[in-house]
Amino acid sequence: MNKIWRWMRQIDLWSPPQDRPEEEYPPVYSVDDRPLETNDLYPVNAPRPWPWQRLQNSLLASPPLPPSAQRNRPCDRTKPHRIRPAIALTISILALTAAMGQRYYRQPELQVGTLSPKTVIAPENASVVDQETTEAERTAARNGAVPVLVPNLEANQSIQNSLDNLLKQAEILRDQAGDFPLLDGRQLPTVTQTYIREAPAAAWSPIWSVVIAVATELRDAETPTSPLALLTRHEEYQALTTEQQKVARDLVRYQQLPSALELESLQLIFETARDDFRKATAEFDRLAQVDRAIPDTPVLFRLSDSEWRTVRQQVRRTLDLMLLQGIPAGVQTDLLAIAAREHLQGKIPSEAQDLGQGLIMAVLEPNLVKDLEKTRAKAEAAAEQVPAVIVNVQAGDIIVRQGKEIDQSAFILLDHFGLSQRRLNVWGLLGFGVLMGGGVALFLMVERTRRPGLRGPDYVLVSCMILGVSGLSILGFAVYSLPAVGLLASSFYGTALGSTLVGLIAILLPIGTRVNPVPLLASAAGGLVCSLIAPRLRSREELALLGGVVGIIQGAVYLALTWMLSPVVLSTWYLPLTGAIMQGIYGVVSSVIALGLSPYLEHVFDLVTPIRLAELSSPNRPMLQRLASEAPGTFQHTLFVASLAEAAARSLHCNVELVRAGTLYHDIGKMHDPQGFIENQMGGPNKHDKIDDPWVSADIIKKHVSQGLVMARRCRLPRAVQAFIPEHQGTMLISYFHHRAVEMAKTDPNIVVEETDFRYDGPIPQSPETGIVMLADSCEAALRSLKEASPSEALAMVNRILKARWRDGQLVDSGLNREHMSIIAQVFVQVWQQYNHKRIAYPKSVLNPLAGRS
Incomplete structure (x- = not known):
């Protein structure tokens, strides 16, 4: 186990080989777009990212995740320390196995599907409920329950309104077609009158011509002549069809009646009826284009008023009855049509059967909907009605024979009698x-x-x-x-x-x-x-x-x-x-x-999570508000360092959120003595000139690290953020006061200058993030001082600062290599250019309007 643990801790498939710092640091290069030459700061043959590194970068398109607070310190563990992880790993596996392996504590050896090693006989009478089978059958009954359907009152009202609209349309069409029959049916057959009104002009005109000719001949005849005989002998009559001849004969007979109308009056009645019928038919064809239309049948215009009233009443009653019985979704239309015809049979004239059925089928639609609550209640009732599956056995009965497969019923009995051999x-x-x-x-x-x-x-x-999940x-x-x-x-x-x-x-x-x-x-x-x-x-x-x-x-x-x-x-x-x-x-x-x-x-x-880091980076945090009010110069310095560090971290795919939060808090210790730092003196007297003691001044400068840690712990900053406070300074030399001490030692031999007195206590940066902040903090003041410099000059100065940190050994444990240094230098200059952009010089007249007027 110990060897496995050592192998797991040593293998690192994603880590590139690290370049160790060399004694010499190559010269400076420019920031133009030309290819790097051999005398550039970082050689052309610098190691390129491995293919798997490019794959990793593509997979990490989302915001980088916060690293652990664990720092990558040099490995100086002794053998006893290497044993501890193996012991912890073993204990973890045993604990997780014990917590999650609950199935194996009282697991029956004789389970469903296994072969019985011996014949088992019931020791006593028993009736055992098979809970598993019972629940399965109840679930099946619950899922197989027939849904409860209830009438949809809104659908019923909509269907009835649609029928009323159709009947109103039919009534309007009948009124437009005029009254029917035109004459007394006993004098002129209704069938003949129907033909006269509905026949086309080409069929009606020859009939009326023959009738007029016969009437004229009868009026001019000198001797009495039979009208029908005269009609049958007429040449035009012979050219008519059988149906037309019948109509002509009926009209001639009608003319012989004492109460018959004159031909002129009769012609007026017929032509008016034919014209009204033609207009009503045209309107009927127009209305037939809608979804719910009156059935296309001529019976509508042939019914008498009494017959039409009967049809309307029976159609309404039949529709109400069918809606009351309920129409579920999915019923075939043919079955509904048959049901409607059966309801109307014998209640309306036989010739109006198709019309009544068509009116009902034009508006009929499903009116039953599923009642979810009643269906659920019915399903639960069906499940409750399923009786519990009980396995009965008598004393002495064989539960299972030797070598036979144990089924569910046998297992229930074995488990009931404690014969299933439950054990660990x-x-x-x-x-x-x-x-x-x-x-x-x-x-x-x-x-x-x-x-x-x-x-x-x-x-x-x-x-x-994991243990919490096991407990749940x-x-x-x-x-x-x-x-x-x-x-x-x-x-x-x-x-x-x-x-x-x-x-x-x-x-x-x-x-x-x-x-x-x-x-x-x-x-x-x-x-x-x-x-x-x-x-x-x-x-x-x-x-x-x-x-x-x-x-x-x-x-x-x-x-x-x-x-x-x-x-x-x-x-x-x-x-x-x-x-x-x-x-x-x-x-x-x-x-x-x-x-x-x-x-x-x-x-x-x-x-440290992205959300926690975002909350810590809020300018409304009390510590940051104190920094902005008590040490405004330091706060502005912090903002510019944050801009540099964030840009570099984003280019190197480091944790930008952690860099931002760490940078904002890296100098909070300067609040212990804001005037001890030049950025807060605002052009006033320098405190250190009055002290005139480089050792005391160095202690004041170094104290911003120790006091910063105290403040960070007081406001409960994460350790990953606290690490930026000492590591951004590392063990760097406070050069200005060290130089003054050396100068003082030259004039006073009794003064001994120890370099350690002028170095920060460290540690040096232990992660790429803190290393980036160290470099950004070192370059901030130098970049701010450049106003008219070119990008190449700015890059040369940045590289000198980075070279000094590299040679000083401050970046040994940070994980940054020389290729990273090249990228960081480029990014710092780009951010400087964004801050140092040029502005348009405004004319004096714009700045002084009064001068412009004069």
């Missing part, structure tokens, strides 16, 4: 321990490749998260905790570790404990979403909104898995909605709990 499954627990060890190794591998440098407290926190499994809430784990782990340690932790828990939890897989998978989906999104967020408000998104995703995944894995009837697909809503609520609650715990965990375990 040592081999199963050992196998689970191996899986747990593999999971821990995978987590450590991901940590070493994607997020190196976790501290002991970080491992303790991750272990506590006893209460039955373990499957709902994965969103909280994903949100916390990814916020603290990044997407890779958060996703890995959620995935490992989702895999190992159902192996070691008994959990429902559907809620577990839904919770794992919510946890993965938290792991992917949480590290990109920069405020608590955004995390709170993420909780709502997680709830929606968790509920949707639960609903989809339930539909896929459970036998749900199509008509009752919505029954799992209750469970999905509860899953969504669990996801939101889990995220809210994690959001509430996050600030406490950050302080207890000294964690």
Whole structure:
């Protein structure tokens, strides 16, 4: 185990080879766009990023994650110290195995599907309820419940209103067509009158011509002649069709009646009726273009007023009766048409059957809707009606024979009588321990490749998260905790570790404990979403909104898995909605709990998250407000250093949030004596000129580090931020006062100058972030002093300062190499150019309006 631990700590697949500092520092180069030459500050053949480095940069497109507060100090551990991680790793695996391997503590050896080693006989009479089978049958009954349908009053009213509109349209068309029949049906048959009104002009004109000719001949005849005989002998009559001849004969007979109208009056009646019928037909064709139209049948205009009233009444009654019976969705239209015809049969004239059926079918639609509450109640009632599955056995009965497979009923009886041989499954627990060890190794591998440098407290926190999930499994809430784990782990340690932790828990939890897989998978989906999104967020408000998104995703995944894995009837697909809503609520609650715990965990375990760093960087923080009011020059110096350091950190893919926060607090110790630093003297007398003691002045300068640490601890800054206070100065020499001491020693032999008296106590920068801030702090004053310098001159000066820090050994442990120094120098000059941009010189007349007027 010790060898495995040493190998896990030594392997680093993502770390490039580090260049050690050399004795000589190459000359300065310019910032133009030409290729670097051999005499440039950093050689042309400087090592390029490895291919996997470019891949890593592409994968890290999101904001960089906060590094651990663990500093990369030189490895000076002795052998006993190397044993401790191995012991901690072993204890962690054993503890996690014991906590999550709950399934193996009282696991029956005789389970469903195993072969019985002997014949087992029931020792006594028993009736045992099979809870698992009973619940399965009740679930099937619940999912198979027929939905409860209730009439939709709004749909009924809409259907009735549509029928009323159709009947009104029909009434208008009938009024437009005129009264019918035109004459008494006993004098002129109704069929003939129908033909006269509806026949086209080409068919009606020959008939009326023959009738006129016969009437004229009868009037002019000198001897009485039979009208019908005269009609049949007429040549035009012979050219008519059989139907036309019948109409002509009926008209001639009508003319022989004593009460017959004159031909002129009769012609006027016929032409008026024909014209009204033609207009009504045209309007009918126009109305037929809408969705719900009157059936295309001529019976509408042929019915008498009494017959039409009967049709209207029966159609309304039939529609009300069908709506009262209810029309569910999906019923075939043919069946509804047959039902409507059966209801109208014998109640309206036979020739109006198609018209009545058409009016009903034109407006009829489903009017039954699912009552969710009643359906749910019915489903629950159906589930409660399912009797409990009871396994009965008599004393002396054989429960299972030797060599036979144990089924569910036999297992229930064996477990009831205590014959299932429940005991600690040592081999199963050992196998689970191996899986747990593999999971821990995978987590450590991901940590070493994607997020190196976790501290002991970080491992303790991750272990506590897993143990917390195991504890919740006893209460039955373990499957709902994965969103909280994903949100916390990814916020603290990044997407890779958060996703890995959620995935490992989702895999190992159902192996070691008994959990429902559907809620577990839904919770794992919510946890993965938290792991992917949480590290990109920069405020608590955004995390709170993420909780709502997680709830929606968790509920949707639960609903989809339930539909896929459970036998749900199509008509009752919505029954799992209750469970999905509860899953969504669990996801939101889990995220809210994690959001509430996050600030406490950050302080207890000294964690730096992007959100905490953003909060610390707020100018409204009391410490920063004090710095701005008590040491304004230092505060302005801090802002410019922050600009330089942030730009460099962003170019090197370092933690920009940590650099920003650390830079803002790196000089807070100067508030102990603001006038002891030249940027706060505002052109006034220099305090150190009055002191005239370089040792005292050096102590004042160095004290801003020690006092800064005191202030940082007082306001509970994270250690990762506190590290910027001493490390931005490292062990640098306070050159000005050291030079004065040396000059004083030249004139007074009794004075002994120790260089250590004029050096900061350190430590030197232990991370790229603090190294960048050291360089930015060193270059800030020099860059501010340049007003008319060219970029090449500014770059030369920056490189001289960087060379001095490099030669002084201040960057040995920072992780920065010479290639990084080249990038940092370029970035510093670019930021200086942005601050030192040129402005348009305004004319004096603009600045002095009175002078312009004169």
